[in-house]
Amino acid sequence: MDTKTILNDASTRMQKAVDHLEEELLNIRAGKASVNVLNGVMVEYYGSQVPVSGAASVTVPDAKTILIQPWDKNLIRVIEKAIIDSNIGLTPSNNGEQIRLTMPPLTEERRKELVKRSRGEAETARVSLRNARRDAIETFKKAQKEGMPEDEAKDGETQVQKILDKFSKSLDEILAKKEKEIMTV
Numbered sequence: 001m002d003t004k005t006i007l008n009d010a011s012t013r014m015q016k017a018v019d020h021l022e023e024e025l026l027n028i029r030a031g032k033a034s035v036n037v038l039n040g041v042m043v044e045y046y047g048s049q050v051p052v053s054g055a056a057s058v059t060v061p062d063a064k065t066i067l068i069q070p071w072d073k074n075l076i077r078v079i080e081k082a083i084i085d086s087n088i089g090l091t092p093s094n095n096g097e098q099i100r101l102t103m104p105p106l107t108e109e110r111r112k113e114l115v116k117r118s119r120g121e122a123e124t125a126r127v128s129l130r131n132a133r134r135d136a137i138e139t140f141k142k143a144q145k146e147g148m149p150e151d152e153a154k155d156g157e158t159q160v161q162k163i164l165d166k167f168s169k170s171l172d173e174i175l176a177k178k179e180k181e182i183m184t185v
Helices: 003-026 073-086 108-145 150-183
Strands: 042-045 048-051 056-062 065-070 092-094 099-102
Touching: 003 108, 003 150, 042 073, 065 073, 073 092, 073 099, 108 150
Parallel strands: none
Antiparallel strands: 042 048, 056 065, 065 099, 092 099
């Protein structure tokens, strides 16, 4: 294996860890209405399990409201039950035509809990970054035993550390932004 391949592989793995963190943080609601809150909610629609967005139009008319308009009026009760069963912390209200979810204001305690959860997700991503670095360094050591020049292997290890530092900085910025969003009243 050559240096470029090893570094690209490590970089790709680290990017996936950062992307996954961003995706997970989208699911942590910070008091603002977002259709991402419903990502894990599945409903029975014509014999198969689909996400709510696959059976209804989901919109955010304002910062505190999510509006769900089922394409089939018979689905209102099914969607309502799925939201209640999903345990996302929102109580649906339906008027026979559509379901409205109102985001409750977050308490200080709940905000701290969400920040703690965000930090936990970030730590999981950090572990993935370090694992990618470790694997790349092991690959360099193995390649060195198989004939790669020592200075090229050491240079590769240094570059892997620089890549890790870059992704760690990016991860810290994402986390700081999410924490600010959660703590803003």
